[in-house]
Amino acid sequence: xxxxxxxxxxxxKLTTLKGMGINPYPADQFHYTHSSTQVKENFEEGxxxxxxxxxxxxxxxxxxSFAELQDGEGRVQVYFNRDEICTGEDKTLYNEVYKKLLDIxxxxxxxxxLFTTMVGEKTIKVLDFKLLSxxxxxxxxxxxxxxxxxxxxxxxxxxxxxxxxxxLVVNPGVKDIFKKRSALFTAMRNFFNEKGxxxxxxxxxxxxxxxxxxxPFITHHNxxxxxxxxxxxxxxxxxxxxxxxxxxxxxxxxxxRNEGMDRTHNPEFTxxxxxxxxxxxxWMMEFTENLLEYCALQVNGxxxxxxxEHHVDFKAPYKRVxxxxxxxxxxxxxxxxxxxxxxxxxxxxxxxxxNETMGKGKLIDEIFGEKCEGKFIEPTFIIDYPKxxxxxxxxxxxxxxxxxxxxxxxxxxxxxxxxxxxxxxIEQRERFEDQMKLSQKGxxxxxxxxxxxxxxxxxxxxxxxxxxxxxxxxxxMFLTNNPSIQEVLFFPQMRPEKKKVELTEExxxxxxxxxxxxxxxxxxIKSKSELSNKKWDKAIxxxxxxxxATVDKTNExxxxxxx
RNA sequence: GAUCUGAUAGCUCAGUUGGUAGAGCAUCUCCCUUUUAAGGAGAGGGUCCUGGGUUCGAGCCCCAGUCAGAUCACCA
Numbered sequence: 102x103x104x105x106x107x108x109x110x111x112x113x114k115l116t117t118l119k120g121m122g123i124n125p126y127p128a129d130q131f132h133y134t135h136s137s138t139q140v141k142e143n144f145e146e147g148x149x150x151x152x153x154x155x156x157x158x159x160x161x162x163x164x165x166s167f168a169e170l171q172d173g174e175g176r177v178q179v180y181f182n183r184d185e186i187c188t189g190e191d192k193t194l195y196n197e198v199y200k201k202l203l204d205i206x207x208x209x210x211x212x213x214x215l216f217t218t219m220v221g222e223k224t225i226k227v228l229d230f231k232l233l234s235x236x237x238x239x240x241x242x243x244x245x246x247x248x249x250x251x252x253x254x255x256x257x258x259x260x261x262x263x264x265x266x267x268x269l270v271v272n273p274g275v276k277d278i279f280k281k282r283s284a285l286f287t288a289m290r291n292f293f294n295e296k297g298x299x300x301x302x303x304x305x306x307x308x309x310x311x312x313x314x315x316x317p318f319i320t321h322h323n324x325x326x327x328x329x330x331x332x333x334x335x336x337x338x339x340x341x342x343x344x345x346x347x348x349x350x351x352x353x354x355x356x357x358r359n360e361g362m363d364r365t366h367n368p369e370f371t372x373x374x375x376x377x378x379x380x381x382x383x384w385m386m387e388f389t390e391n392l393l394e395y396c397a398l399q400v401n402g403x404x405x406x407x408x409x410e411h412h413v414d415f416k417a418p419y420k421r422v423x424x425x426x427x428x429x430x431x432x433x434x435x436x437x438x439x440x441x442x443x444x445x446x447x448x449x450x451x452x453x454x455x456n457e458t459m460g461k462g463k464l465i466d467e468i469f470g471e472k473c474e475g476k477f478i479e480p481t482f483i484i485d486y487p488k489x490x491x492x493x494x495x496x497x498x499x500x501x502x503x504x505x506x507x508x509x510x511x512x513x514x515x516x517x518x519x520x521x522x523x524x525x526x527i528e529q530r531e532r533f534e535d536q537m538k539l540s541q542k543g544x545x546x547x548x549x550x551x552x553x554x555x556x557x558x559x560x561x562x563x564x565x566x567x568x569x570x571x572x573x574x575x576x577x578m579f580l581t582n583n584p585s586i587q588e589v590l591f592f593p594q595m596r597p598e599k600k601k602v603e604l605t606e607e608x609x610x611x612x613x614x615x616x617x618x619x620x621x622x623x624x625x626i627k628s629k630s631e632l633s634n635k636k637w638d639k640a641i642x643x644x645x646x647x648x649x650a651t652v653d654k655t656n657e658x659x660x661x662x663x664x
Numbered sequence: 665g666a667u668c669u670g671a672u673a674g675c676u677c678a679g680u681u682g683g684u685a686g687a688g689c690a691u692c693u694c695c696c697u698u699u700u701a702a703g704g705a706g707a708g709g710g711u712c713c714u715g716g717g718u719u720c721g722a723g724c725c726c727c728a729g730u731c732a733g734a735u736c737a738c739c740a
Contacts, residue, residue: 106709107674107691162703163696182697205690218698241675242690244701252701253676253689259732271675313740334740361665361738454737466740490740508740518740570740596731 107239114202115235123198125235131210137170137177144215144223152177152225153210153233155270158242161200167224170211175273178224179211186227199230206236206270241271262593278589281400282577286353288399289373292392298349298375303338305331305355311552312336312493314536315358318368331357336493336568337555339376340522343566344558351375353573364585365514368594371573380567381521382505386482389509389517389569390417393480393576400580408512408579411478419480419509424465427473427483436465436487438502444468458542462489475513482507489539492532494520516576519569526559623652623659 104112118125133153135143140150154172164183169176183195203209210233213225241255254272255261261268261275268275290300308327310317312334322329335354342350357369377385397404397415404416422430429435434447444464448455453471455464465487477483485497486506497503505521523529533551577589587593627637641652641661653660 105674105691110691158700160699160703161696162699165697165699167699169700178700180698184697216698218700220699222698222700224698239674239690243675244689246701250701251676255675257671257675257732259671262732315739358739363736363738364734366739486740515740 105239108237111204111235111237111239114204115237118198118202118232118235121193121198123232125232127231127233131231131233133210136174137172138174140177140215140225141223146216148215149213150215150225151210151212152179154208155236156203156205156207156209159205164195166199170209170225171270178218178222179213180216180218180224180226181230182226186229198232203232204236204239205242206238206240207232208234208236240267243271258587259595262587262595265591275588278577278581278583279591281581282589284400285396285573285577285580288396289353289392291399292395293349293351293375296349298351298377299347301339301342301347301350301352303332303335303342303352303354305357307332309550309552311550311555312338313356316360318357318359333358334372334570335374336570337552339374339568340563340566341555341558343376343378343522344561344563347378349375349377362594364587365575365578367574367586367590370586372570373573374568374570376522376566376568378564378566381565382484382507382519382567385519385521385567385569386421386484386507387418389482389519390419390480393417393509393517396576397580406580407582409582409584411512413479413511413579415480419482421482421484421507422477423485424469424483424487425485427477428465428468431473431476432468434468436468460489460539460542462487462491466490474510474515477510478512480509480511482509489535491520492536493523493529495523495525496528511579514575515572516579517569517571519567522563522566522568524559524563524565526556529559530556621661622657623661626661 115125131153132151134151137152137154140152152170152172154170154177156168157171157176158169160167166181168179168181170179181195181199183192186195186199187193210231211225211227212229213227216224216226218224241253243254244252246252255268261272265275269279293300306320306322306329308329310330310333312332313336315333317330317333320329320331321327332354333356335352335356339350339352352374354372354374355369356372358366359368360366362368377388380388393415394404394417397406405412405414407413425436432451434451436444436447439447441461441464444461445455445459448464448468451468451472453467455467459467469483473483484507485500485503486494486508488494488496488502488504491504491506494504494506497505507519508515509517509519523532530551533556537551574586574589578584578586581589583589630637630640632640
């Protein structure tokens, strides 16, 4: 392993510590009495405390030193004085252990008493300390001056996401995002549980990926010898539970979609779905706005928030705009009663990219998406979607072309989607079949599987039900003013880091030959390499175990491939 | 998938027309008892993302690639 000088120095210190009889990774529990915030909030001059944390900065001035200790809640200043720590003749603990063998990043436990410095900083005077865990890699050290300007920040997005642990240690704002994320989940759970709805779990491995139209990840179950799909949605399973007789069920659902990645899409993301029996989408709208108002308050302490340049207020109630009205408002075009051809012509006149595979629903969605969606900044319910793009939604009670569906738009983005759920099993079957036709026509967003077990469940009877789905990642992006989904996920998906592989001299010879042409006939490359049989064998086996090359047997013979 | 931008010390970043690789912080050594981004003095630390090419000579120019970011496309 290639070590930097600083890493070697820290390993040497580790050895020295062990040589002095100090265990750098002790096993025993460390009993602390106060957290950093408790120290500051319940501050009393002269009070004895025991604290633990990571050493984050040091200012050494000879026989005295100030340092900062960081724990789960924040930082507190500690004061090391040689003669306080080493009361006798032996000054090793201060001169050697503290000054020379500790580093920024080490975890230590401290026993001390509180005092206020001349500059007024609440501080712990160290009477004794103990190394709890030695850190072998130097942390980046961002610093802030009095005006809040940051120096030497750890800001490179790639490094921050790949090494989130470092990001969290060093950038306190990052921790706050995830505390808020957790607070949001707690708030929703409380809101639902208080109303008597039950949190449930449904399968992530599904033999039919249903409930949405999206490209699934596929895997294989060996014992059953069948394909299984990672869920793209949990909707159909939650409705089965409503059929089974629960009044309200909800699930925070990790969903997986094998589609593009960008700052608003991660291959796995979290949705919350809730289904409540005997309700309709009008009830659900009111429920949703109350829910979001409550969540915003719990997370931020206020319903008002900023997202980029937009001021957003989650205070209920929100405006309701029909999709038809929205399209008229922004394009002047009335979609009511229009045929597929008329819609396509209108879309073309608006310079939208449309094609023959698009049905009515898709065309309307395109017009809405391009011309209207981005215009709704304040939370707004868009209601009454065309039937064709909502295969799981009940037909509108007043208009058979529409469905009882709403989406909640915030800052031009969808964050919630809800229906009066379709519970007519015969119509549901027809809608699925229509989707199949769209799919065969080439619409890759249409559902291509029919879940017959779900239809069977509906045939037993599902009460009138309203369902709501909320994109949790998106919502937390809005509540924390983060335009990138990667900032609100602890570990966003990244391309794997390429490990640099150490190759032997013989292996390098073969790789260099493969770089010229690949695949190459085994006998040919072997003679070109001019290696002995034994060395050749070792080299090619080495390359195969290091995943640098493969040997493939074809009708033409054996070939070596560069990976 | 397309376009643009970027990758240099542990971190943040300079690097001129192609001519010995730089700064601040961090690290190491020495001095220093109430500081708060930053006390003083000195020292060490580099696969300039990778692989080719041009050239007497490449961190810099050319080609190919890797990774990331932004914009777009895609996305119930």
